[in-house]
Amino acid sequence: MAARKPVFNQHVLLDTTPLPDTLPKVKEIGASSAPLLSASFFIGARCRDYNDDFMQCKTQHPGQGEFECLKEGRRVTRCARSVLEDINKSCLEQFRAHWQCLENNNQQLWQCRPAEWKLNKCVYENLNLEKVIPDQPKQSTPVHLRTKQIFAHNSIPPWEKPFIPGKSDAAEAS
Amino acid sequence: MPPAGGYDAVQYKRNLPSRGLFRPGPLLAGGALLMLYGWYRVVKGIREQNELAREKMWARIHLIPLLQAEEDRDLVRRHIADQEREKALVGGNFRVYNADRYVRPTFAATPANVAKE
Numbered sequence: 484m485a486a487r488k489p490v491f492n493q494h495v496l497l498d499t500t501p502l503p504d505t506l507p508k509v510k511e512i513g514a515s516s517a518p519l520l521s522a523s524f525f526i527g528a529r530c531r532d533y534n535d536d537f538m539q540c541k542t543q544h545p546g547q548g549e550f551e552c553l554k555e556g557r558r559v560t561r562c563a564r565s566v567l568e569d570i571n572k573s574c575l576e577q578f579r580a581h582w583q584c585l586e587n588n589n590q591q592l593w594q595c596r597p598a599e600w601k602l603n604k605c606v607y608e609n610l611n612l613e614k615v616i617p618d619q620p621k622q623s624t625p626v627h628l629r630t631k632q633i634f635a636h637n638s639i640p641p642w643e644k645p646f647i648p649g650k651s652d653a654a655e656a657s
Numbered sequence: 658m659p660p661a662g663g664y665d666a667v668q669y670k671r672n673l674p675s676r677g678l679f680r681p682g683p684l685l686a687g688g689a690l691l692m693l694y695g696w697y698r699v700v701k702g703i704r705e706q707n708e709l710a711r712e713k714m715w716a717r718i719h720l721i722p723l724l725q726a727e728e729d730r731d732l733v734r735r736h737i738a739d740q741e742r743e744k745a746l747v748g749g750n751f752r753v754y755n756a757d758r759y760v761r762p763t764f765a766a767t768p769a770n771v772a773k774e
Contacts, residue, residue, distance in 0.1 A: 534722040592709070
């Protein structure tokens with residue numbers, strides 16, 4: 484069946500023929516899973532429209548999306564790349580701390596809350612991107628801002644405070 | 658003949674008075690309380706787990722277009738290379754499927770020169 488993925492990564496099957504020059508090139512994202520996971524909500528915050536465009540294009544061209552949606556795909560990659568570049572430029576230290584924590588903790592986001600809060604703060608102050616998880620129940624604290632967690636291996640030290648954009652600004656001002 | 662005044666009462670009941678909290682009522686109540694607390698913790702945990710799953714799912718939703726775009730570009734590149742190779746070998750492109758749909762190749766052509774990567 485066509486759904487079966489061919490394995491292309493074997494030594495002799497590596498096809499290195501580049502794209503023809505008629506198709507515009509784009510630099511690939513070039514990040515592994517942990518940095519991508521760490522930056523995913525910021526990518527989502529900035530690139531939502533491009534992502535939606537791409538997915539809509541794929542839905543509207545079933546079976547031909549690979550060829551028809553190259554332009555949208557390039558936009559998606561360029562946008563995500565810009566997010567990663569901006570984070571690298573202004574929040575490299577926090578970003579590294581967070582994704583390395585994810586790497587060391589089986590990529591479980593809830594094991595790395597303090598590092599995540601520092602990253603969120605830095606990203607919000609420098610890039611104005613905020614982590615928002617959609618569709619959460621309104622009456623409870625969003626799960627990434629909780630100071631007490633059941634499933635984390637280590638409890639969060641009391642001096643680590645979650646970053647909430649409006650609230651901490653007010654606290655710093657007063 | 659029985660003795661005058663009848664026999665003594667036969668003691669068939671154990672003489673174990675239940676004292677303090679070890680009576681049925683408090684035991685039952687204590688068990689119920691324990692269960693209630695356990696269920697409270699379970700429900701709390703399940704709700705937290707749901708939210709964590711939601712977080713993970715949204716992280717992936719934000720990443721899927723990016724990964725799919727990269728994969729698609731790679732597939733297109735391979736497809737074009739395959740078509741070129743076919744043209745060079747047999748002088749034309751043949752339609753294998755009676756449809757315009759792109760079909761992921763199940764078999765891959767082995768390039769003549771082994772890639773150096």
